[in-house]
Amino acid sequence: MGNSTDYSRVFKMSFAGVYPHYIAKAEKKGRTREEVHQIIFWLTGYNEQSLQKILEGKTNFEDFFTNAPQINPNASKITGVICGYRVEDIEDKLMQQIRYLDKLIDELAKGKAMEKILRS
Template identity: 80%
Template sequence: MKAGANERVYKMSFARVYPHYIAKAEKKGRTKEEVDEIIFWLTGYNENDLKRILEDKTNFEDFYNNAPRFNPNASLITGVICGYRVENIEEPLMQKLRYLDKLIDELAKGKPMEKILRK
């Protein structure tokens, strides 16, 4: 991805994309709670944090840079999302963003939560 395109994504509010994550999951019979569980596992945020992030329209850059505890097992997330292998994305912030995309994709494809959460 070009740097300019990345910057546009980083400045986008998480609240703008969050409903799409939920819709993608629910369309395939999964739940908002499962989407939230994935977000909490990946970032270390909790329910109150997420509520504040959505209300404040926190952008993706701040969402990831201020994550309380980015999961060390995130490096176990592999595969292709949006035409890119997540494990080969060199830009750290974009990689974190694509990790979440990949996990939501796995949820929508019916993978069990213990596999999604790399347990």
């Protein structure tokens, strides 16, 4: 099973399909949808309006990140392990961006302070 095939499956997943899991993961730990949005906006440069379009349009992960207004330059400060992968070592840029988002949501759910999560 080559990596490229695993990745392409992930890339074609609809962002709207995974989004509720981000929200659920945060809310289960007492965090809010607003905080999840703040993380998404910080990482990608999208805003409330453009995010709604993405959710309604069933945009896949590949397009979500490829068309992002701006991947935050501080995203490279996101380090650590998520889903068994060390994010800073992921060579595929797109996969790395997807894992960045997973990692930030994970930190939110673990109760990390927002300014720490947003690497300010």
